[in-house]
Amino acid sequence: MKSDTGSNIQNVKASNRILALKHIAIHKGMSRIELARITGLSKMTAVNIVNELLAADLITETDTLSSITTSGRKPVSLTLSPNSPCICGILIKRELIQIILSDLGCNIFYQEEFHYKELSSSDELLSMIENLYRRCSASTDRRILAIGISCLGPLDTSRGLILDPPLFYGIKNLPIVSIIEEMTGLPVFLVHDATAGAFSEKLLGIGRNITNFxxxxxxxxxxxxxxxxxxxxxxxTGQSGEIEHTCIDFHGPACSCGSHGCLGLYTGIDHLRARIQELSVIYPGSPLSMLPFPEWRDIITAGNHRDPLALTVLEEFCSYIAYALTSTLSLLNLSTVIVGYSSDNDGDIIEELLSYKLNTHVMSAKYQPITVTHSSFKGNAPLIGSVAIIADKVFSKLLPLKELENTSSL
Ligand SMILES: [Zn+2]
Incomplete structure (x- = not known):
């Protein structure tokens, strides 16, 4: 909804500065002329803003552009200053915590991770996060603006709570935002991991020019x-994205959410391993038949090599997802699906199978085909999203940059 309030000249100038900073952060190595073109600002205004951002040490100039202009002057490119403020991102998974520091362009310059098998209590989780954060913050002299936490759901992001993720060691209603804020003295924002993935694609990835996906x-x-x-x-309340609890068989087994036949009951690695074991009798020569505990990577790699057993399992897997996703795509009239998962090879069996099924099942696909494409960040979109969500708050002026507060007016 548009604001009912007007903008005074100072607001316009502040908006122009932050817009310029956003483009310099995201499009690395931009010249002043390119900045003026992409923002629609006059060259004079763009030059003035660049001078302000240089004076605030938010950006710096490099001469990495190789060409020489027609005037004979060597063009310089603008990038974020190595002294500019940074962002801390944390990704919480069932058996892994990752922590990163990035600049406002979401370029990571520090990364650490900690693997665990189980948690005795929420205190153990918080202690791990505190230890990781202490090492992370001690590694840099840059000011950390805020912390983004990307976490498995369900969450209540409006109240900063991890609600009760399944198989998450009994952790329930953990007010992680207020606890980490008190621990660090920084603003903290919580986001569902898949929502963070969507956001990283929108700000930095292949979703940048896609309106709906x-x-x-x-x-x-x-x-x-x-x-x-x-x-x-x-x-x-920040609980969107729980597609695992979309019913695909209302006669199916009971789910912890209270419903029956939810998608998540059919798509876990244990379910796929059981199917591989059953099908090994039919496909004894499959490399998956030889593995006692095939991992996702093994299954996808075998599928990309057109192994019949892997194809059968993945075809079922994608059918389940397509049943659940068809409802969402039809309800909202969406025609782009970006799929995130770790993959070391260039195969696209998941995208191929999903594309076929969705284009067969979704009514609107007759008029606008459904595009299914692999994530720009492979399996790391939820991690990148933890910092992208903070960067966007800066670029949207929801998180003020004190470095810009004392800049002179244009
Ligand atoms: Zn459920």
Whole structure:
């Protein structure tokens, strides 16, 4: 909804500065002329803003552009200053915590991770995060603006709570935002991991020029993030994206959510391993038949090599997802699906199978084919999203940059 209030000249100038900073952060190595072109600002205004951002040490000049202009002057490119403020991002998974530091362009310059098998309590989780954060913050002299936490759901992002993720060691209603804020003294924002994935695609990835799409994270649980009308859709309380609890068989087994036959009951790695074991009798020569505990990577790699057993299992897997996703795509009239999962090879069997099924099942596909494409960040979109969500708050002026507060007026 548009604001009912007007903008005074100072607001316009502040908006122009932050817009310029956003483009310099995201499009690395931009010249002043390119900045003026992409922002629509006059060259004089762009030059003045660049001078202000240089004076605030938010950006710096490099002469990495190789060409010489027609005037004979060597063009310089603009990039974020190595002294500019940075962002901390944390990704919480069932058996892994990752922490990163990035600049405002979401370029990571510090990364650490900690693997664990189980948690005795929420205190153990918080202690791990505190230790990781202490090492992370001690590694840099840059000011950390805020912390973005990308976490498995369900969450209540409006109240900063991890609600009760299944198989998450009994952790329930953990007010992680207020605890980490008190621990660090920084603003903290919580986001569903799949929603964070969608956001990283929108700000930095292949979703940048796509108005509406769904991001689907499919490994170790299935989550969906929605971008509608160029904006992240997070739901009333931040619990959107729980596609695992879409019913695909109302006669199916009971689910912990209270429903029956939910998608997540059919797409876990244990379910796929059981199917591989059953099918090994039919396909004894499959490389998957030789493995006692095939991992996702093994299954996808075998599928990309057109192994019949892997293809059968993945065809079922994608059928389940397509049943659940068809409802969402039809309801919202979406025609782009971005799929995130780790993959070391260039195969696209998941995208191929999903594309076929969705284009067969979704009514609107007769008029606008459904495009299914692999994530720009492979399996890392939820991690990148943890910092992208903070960068966007800066670029949207929801998180003020004190470095810009004392800049002179244009
Ligand atoms: Zn359920």
């Amino acid at each position: 769904v991001y689907l994270h499919i490994i170790n649980g299935i989550g969906a993030g929605l971008v509608l009308n160029n904006a992240l859709y997070d739901g009333d």
